Amino acid sequence: xxxxxxVSLGSSSRNKHVVVNFKGQEISLERIxxxxxxxxxxxxxxxxxxxxxxxxxGGVDLHLYLDDRKYPLYAAxxxxxxxxxxxxxxxxxxxxxxxxRVFELAAPQLGGIPHFRTAFVPMAVDRVGLAQAxxxxxxxxxxxxxxFGLGLPIxxxxxRALRRALRLMLPLVSHFPMRLIFYGSSGAEHEPRFLRYWQxxxxxxxDFLFMRKYMPEDLRGKTVVTxxxxxxxxxxxxxxxxxxxxxxxxxxxGRSFGTNMMEAALTAYAGxxxxxxxxxxxxxxxxxxxxxxxxxxxx
Numbered sequence: 001x002x003x004x005x006x007v008s009l010g011s012s013s014r015n016k017h018v019v020v021n022f023k024g025q026e027i028s029l030e031r032i033x034x035x036x037x038x039x040x041x042x043x044x045x046x047x048x049x050x051x052x053x054x055x056x057x058g059g060v061d062l063h064l065y066l067d068d069r070k071y072p073l074y075a076a077x078x079x080x081x082x083x084x085x086x087x088x089x090x091x092x093x094x095x096x097x098x099x100x101r102v103f104e105l106a107a108p109q110l111g112g113i114p115h116f117r118t119a120f121v122p123m124a125v126d127r128v129g130l131a132q133a134x135x136x137x138x139x140x141x142x143x144x145x146x147x148f149g150l151g152l153p154i155x156x157x158x159x160r161a162l163r164r165a166l167r168l169m170l171p172l173v174s175h176f177p178m179r180l181i182f183y184g185s186s187g188a189e190h191e192p193r194f195l196r197y198w199q200x201x202x203x204x205x206x207d208f209l210f211m212r213k214y215m216p217e218d219l220r221g222k223t224v225v226t227x228x229x230x231x232x233x234x235x236x237x238x239x240x241x242x243x244x245x246x247x248x249x250x251x252x253x254g255r256s257f258g259t260n261m262m263e264a265a266l267t268a269y270a271g272x273x274x275x276x277x278x279x280x281x282x283x284x285x286x287x288x289x290x291x292x293x294x295x296x297x298x299x
Contacts, residue, residue: 001019001026001027001028002025002026002027002028002053002054002268002269002271003027003028003030003052003053003054003268004027004028004029004030004052004053004054004055004056004261004264004265004267004268005030005031005032005048005052005054005055005056005264006029006030006031006032006055006056006057006058006257006258006260006261006264007032007034007041007044007045007048007055007056007057007058007079008031008032008033008034008041008057008058008059008258008260009033009034009036009037009038009041009058009059009060009079009182010033010034010035010036010058010059010209011033011035012032012033012034012035013033014031014033014228014230015031015032015033016029016030016031016253016255016257017029017030017031018252018253018255020252020265022265022269022288023287023288025269027265027268027269029252029257029261029264029265031058031257031258031261032044033058033059036182038078038079038178041079042078042079042081042082045079045080045082045083045088046082046083048086049082049083049084049085049086050084050085050086051086052086053086053267053268053271054086054087054088054089054264054265054267054268055080055083055086055087055088055089055264056088056089056090056091056260056261056263056264057076057079057080057088057089057090057091057260058091058258058260058261059182060073060075060076060079060090060178060181060182061073061076061090061091061092061126061181062076062077062080062088062090062092063090063092064125064126064170064173064174065092065096065128066128066163066166066167066170067163069170071170071171071173071174072174073173073174073176073181074174074175075176075177075178075181076090076178076181087267087273087274087275088275089260089263089264089267089275090260090263091258091259091260091261091262091263092259092263093259093263093275093276093277093278093281094248094249094259094262094263094266094281095126095127095128095129095130095259096128096129096278097129097278097281097282097285098129098248098249098259098262098281098285098290098292099127099129099130099133099227099248099259100129100130100132100133101133101282101285102130102133102225102246102248102292103133103136103137105285105290105291105292106246106291106292106294109291109292109294110294113137114137114223115137115138115139116137116138116139116202116203116223117138117139117140117202118138118139118140118141118142118200118201118202118203119134119137119138119140119141119142119201119202119203119204119205120141120142120144120197120198120200120201120203120204120205121134121141121142121143121144121204121205121206122144122147122148122204122206122210122211122214123144123145123148123149123206123207123210124143124145124162124166124206125145125149125166125169125170125173126207127205127206127207128166130205130206130225130248131143131159131162131205132159133205133225134203134205134225135158135159137203138202138203140157140158141157141158141159142155142156142157142197142200142201143155143156143157143161143162143165144156144194144197145162145165145166145169146165147193147194147197148193148194148210148214149169150169153194155194155197189213190212190213191213191214192214192215192216192217193214194214195216198215198216198219199216199218201222202221202222202223203222203223203224203225204219204222204223204224204225205224205225205226206225206226207226207227207228208226208227208228208229208233209228211224211226212233212236215240217240218240218241219237219240219241219242220240220241220242220243220298221241221243221298222241222242222243222244223242223243223244223245223246224237224242224244224245224246225246225247225248226245226246226247226248227247227248227249227256227258227259228247228249228256228257228258229245229247229255229256230254230255231254231255234295234297237297238297238298241298242297242298243296243297243298243299244294244295244296244297244299245293245294245295245297246292246293246294246295247292247293247295248292249262249290249292249293250262250290250291250292250293251293256293262290263276263281266281266284266285266288269284269288270284
C-alpha cells in the first residue's frame with residue numbers, strides 16, 4: 001500500500017487517517033498536526049523522508065504564484081530543508097487545477113454552472129486558482145487581501161486590482177517570518193472583521209480556517225466554497241445559515257482533506273517519484289473522477 005503523509009502546522013485535533021481506493025490501488029492518507037510547533041514539523045519531515053511515498057506540507061505554502069512567476073516563502077521552505085528523497089507537495093498544484101475548475105466539476109450536481117451577483121474572497125494570495133473560478137461566475141468580486149493580510153481597510157475590487165496588489169505584495173511576502181504566513185493552529189479564535197463585505201456577498205470563497213476566524217455569525221442564504229472541513233465545521237456553517245456548501249475536495253469518512261493531502265494522494269497514485277505538472281494533475285482529476293462535495297445545508 002502506498003503512503004502519503006501530510007505534516008501540518010495546524011491543530012492535532014484535526015488529525016485524520018483514511019485509506020482511499022483509486023482504481024483498485026489503495027493509498028493510505030494520514031494528516032499529522034503539530035499545533036504550530038515548527039521544530040516538531042521539521043523533525044517529522046526529516047524522519048519520514050525516504051519512509052513514505054509522498055510528503056505534503058499543511059498549514060502554509062512553500063511558494064506563491066502570480067501568472068508565470070513563482071515566489072518562494074523562505075520561512076516555510078525551512079520546514080522541508082532536510083527532505084532529500086521523498087517528493088514534497090504543498091497543494092499549490094491542485095489549487096491551480098481542481099480549485100480553478102470547481103464550478104465546472106460541480107456543475108452536474110448543481111444543475112449547471114451557477115451565477116452570482118456579488119462575491120467575496122477574504123484572502124486570494126494563496127488561492128489564485130479559486131479566485132479565478134469566482135471571477136468567472138460573479139458580476140462583482142471583492143478581495144480582502146489587504147484587509148486581512150495587512151490590516152489595511154482597503155477592498156480590492158476585481159481581478160485587475162488584485163493582480164496589481166499581488167505584484168506589490170508577493171516580493172515582500174516571500175521574506176515574511178512564519179508568524180505572518182501561518183495564522184493559527186486551530187482556527188477556533190473568532191474575531192469577526194470587515195463584516196459588510198461578508199454580508200453583501202452572495203458567494204464567499206476561501207480557506208475554511210481563515211474564514212472561520214473572521215466571518216460573522218449570520219451567513220443566511222450564502223453559498224460558501226471552501227476546503228478541509230470536518231463534520232463539526234459543516235454543522236457550524238449550517239447553524240450560521242449557509243445555504244449551499246461546496247468543498248473543493250472529495251469527502252472521505254466525513255472529512256474533506258486539504259489540497260496538499262489530495263495532491264499527495266494523486267502523486268502517490270501516479271507513482272513517478274516526483275511532483276506532478278498541472279497537466280498531469282488535470283488528467284488524473286478526470287481519470288479518477290475527483291469531484292467537489294456539494295451539500296445543501298439550508299435549502
